[in-house]
Amino acid sequence: MNLKISRKRFAFTLPEITLALAVSGVVFGATLTSSTSLQKSFNALDSYFGTHMQQIRIVDYLSRDVKRGLIVTTSADLQTVTITIPNYIIQAGDPEALVNPTLVGTPRTPTMAYTPSGWQVNYGNTTSTVVYSISGMSILRTENGTVTTIASSTDQLVPQTTDVELTNTEYAKTSITFQPIFTSGGAQASRSGTIVYSTAYLRNKRRG
Amino acid sequence: MRSRRLAEEGNVLICALCTILIISLIGANVLRNCTTRYNVSSSQVRSWKESLFAAEAGGDIGYAEVRKTVLDPPHAFTGWDNSGAKHVSPVTTFGANNLITSTVVDLFYNDPAGNPWYRSRSRGTAPVLGMARTGMDDRMGAGVRGDSLLRKIDFKTDHFLATYGPNGDGAGQALVPVTNPQITRRIEQISAPITPFEAAIKAAGTFYGLGSAAYIDSYRSSAGPYDPNVRNNPTDPRYVDSQSGTVEINSSVATVQGSIYGNLYTNGGTVTKKTASVSGVIDNNVPFSLNPLEMPSTATWNYVPTPTAVTGNTVIDPPVVGGVPQPGTASSPNYYLISYFVNNGNLTVNPAVINGTPKDTYVVLSVTGDIGNSTSSQPTINVPAYVHLKIYFTGNFQTKAENIVNTSGYSGNLQLYAISPTDPSLQQTINLNSGGGSNAGFSAVFYAPSANFTINGAPDITGAIVCKNFYANGNVHWHYDRRLDSEGAAIDYRIASYVEDIR
Numbered sequence: 001m002n003l004k005i006s007r008k009r010f011a012f013t014l015p016e017i018t019l020a021l022a023v024s025g026v027v028f029g030a031t032l033t034s035s036t037s038l039q040k041s042f043n044a045l046d047s048y049f050g051t052h053m054q055q056i057r058i059v060d061y062l063s064r065d066v067k068r069g070l071i072v073t074t075s076a077d078l079q080t081v082t083i084t085i086p087n088y089i090i091q092a093g094d095p096e097a098l099v100n101p102t103l104v105g106t107p108r109t110p111t112m113a114y115t116p117s118g119w120q121v122n123y124g125n126t127t128s129t130v131v132y133s134i135s136g137m138s139i140l141r142t143e144n145g146t147v148t149t150i151a152s153s154t155d156q157l158v159p160q161t162t163d164v165e166l167t168n169t170e171y172a173k174t175s176i177t178f179q180p181i182f183t184s185g186g187a188q189a190s191r192s193g194t195i196v197y198s199t200a201y202l203r204n205k206r207r208g
Numbered sequence: 209m210r211s212r213r214l215a216e217e218g219n220v221l222i223c224a225l226c227t228i229l230i231i232s233l234i235g236a237n238v239l240r241n242c243t244t245r246y247n248v249s250s251s252q253v254r255s256w257k258e259s260l261f262a263a264e265a266g267g268d269i270g271y272a273e274v275r276k277t278v279l280d281p282p283h284a285f286t287g288w289d290n291s292g293a294k295h296v297s298p299v300t301t302f303g304a305n306n307l308i309t310s311t312v313v314d315l316f317y318n319d320p321a322g323n324p325w326y327r328s329r330s331r332g333t334a335p336v337l338g339m340a341r342t343g344m345d346d347r348m349g350a351g352v353r354g355d356s357l358l359r360k361i362d363f364k365t366d367h368f369l370a371t372y373g374p375n376g377d378g379a380g381q382a383l384v385p386v387t388n389p390q391i392t393r394r395i396e397q398i399s400a401p402i403t404p405f406e407a408a409i410k411a412a413g414t415f416y417g418l419g420s421a422a423y424i425d426s427y428r429s430s431a432g433p434y435d436p437n438v439r440n441n442p443t444d445p446r447y448v449d450s451q452s453g454t455v456e457i458n459s460s461v462a463t464v465q466g467s468i469y470g471n472l473y474t475n476g477g478t479v480t481k482k483t484a485s486v487s488g489v490i491d492n493n494v495p496f497s498l499n500p501l502e503m504p505s506t507a508t509w510n511y512v513p514t515p516t517a518v519t520g521n522t523v524i525d526p527p528v529v530g531g532v533p534q535p536g537t538a539s540s541p542n543y544y545l546i547s548y549f550v551n552n553g554n555l556t557v558n559p560a561v562i563n564g565t566p567k568d569t570y571v572v573l574s575v576t577g578d579i580g581n582s583t584s585s586q587p588t589i590n591v592p593a594y595v596h597l598k599i600y601f602t603g604n605f606q607t608k609a610e611n612i613v614n615t616s617g618y619s620g621n622l623q624l625y626a627i628s629p630t631d632p633s634l635q636q637t638i639n640l641n642s643g644g645g646s647n648a649g650f651s652a653v654f655y656a657p658s659a660n661f662t663i664n665g666a667p668d669i670t671g672a673i674v675c676k677n678f679y680a681n682g683n684v685h686w687h688y689d690r691r692l693d694s695e696g697a698a699i700d701y702r703i704a705s706y707v708e709d710i711r
Contacts, residue, residue, distance in 0.1 A: 035230070038234055046241055050245075053248055060359075061358055064358075068708045088396070088707045089709075102378075106378060107377065107396070110705060112325065114694060119400055121704050150358070204706055
């Protein structure tokens, strides 16, 4: 009898269950909210740094090509950059390759030409053209028609490049921003706070 | 009661473990993500940039050795592995991050003036610290790579040696393991000779001149003879060549008179368009330096034992070998040692004539001492067509302007080089007088970085002058030939081309 009575006494009463459910609800609600917030924060952080890495990549691509460039031209909206670079490596179809196909993929020996503006070092009779442009959410690098996506993000990456010509050289100033996930009421500072600057000088004498 | 308490404790433990697990998973994910970012930004990006620093440092080392071929020839490429025209540097490790660089320099071209051009190929390697993992490819979507296209990291083997060989030409490919992950970048630079006559007048010290009615303009002899009307006629196709009568002064002490159809540079001067008649740019912040001039290497020159002096009328004909006059070349001219040049000596250098046809003939004279040592001296130098004469002298130079007779049609065919005195207390001088009111001039170029240069009278000059202090008090008409900007023996080198092998 005592045992039966004891078992019955161990059962939860309705108020107990209600209270337990309420407390559990609060706890699980808090946990869920916290987890969601944590996940959102993590996602925003991940996106921020991931996009930042892409900013660095764009800058590094541009700097590499500007340094070895001969001419740099930016579009009026500052979002397309065209760089003329020497043809250092012999490609299939080049005059040297037609004469000797084994030269394909080898460095070209430069030739010197005396021009009205002085001596000029040329790698082949032609040059290559590299174009940086924006296509949708992607930043494209196009070299002689071959397209490479160098950055791709839903964070609205916006590179802007200014080309400044000096007497014999020029430099390209690039700034890249993106729209982070977390913003403060859509304030402009949310985007401008992500800006990365870069300045790259031509190593060669400017030709254009 | 005990068993009930145990059950309750177990429930709490499970909840605590689950909470710890969830938080740990979140923490681990954050940590993994941060580490990946850190790995890319701090290690891979940094190494990629540092490897270029290393390669460019190697390029600078090679460039410094190239400059020594002019500025300090006995010590050029000392300690390098030299084989003919190819020079291989030792491997240099430097910096807190143990960057590694090495350079191969080769002489690959001689220009028409006989000056060598050098190509230097440098490689720079930076170790990649941190985890041996690739970078941000996951951000780019399926089939699209990001960082690994740009930053080629050698984790296990040197990909360049394996794919392209040590010289990048596909020969000697080998699978070479690397001790630690690393990034290597390669650049190629071309060192071009700087020739002495890139301006009409270049004075390392003070400047006074010319006369108030004097002018300095330019033309290009290869595009036609000098025409005094071109400089004021913008519609003339040769007008573009008429505005390069540039004057460079490495001093703030400059009295500039007359008209300059070109640019004017000073070092700290106060010249403006209002104080001087200058058609081009005025820049008062252009310092430069001139190195003392030493006798260049004669190793490749063809030494001819006679004559050994210029006395009275002295005629130099080219040496004859096997019945054929030897005209020499720009890089291997006929070379004469002249122990003295008498005050009124009359020197004539004739071209080689082969089968009745005169040939371009290259001659170098090394004169010990003065060429004319007083105002009464009137040594004469005659350079007919087809002769390319360079005269190096260790003393002073004094004559009348009209005694420099260059009828070859090109001022660059008579080049006079004043070797700098080894005793710095000695002041070298070059004095040219019109004499007797004559305005007859000369066609020649002077390179005299340690000499004070004086022109009295108003001769008509075609050529260029590089000197220490410059003084001219007459209404000189000075015509700089733009063809001169590639003429003369190299006085230094500049980097003329830069490319990176991005493979």
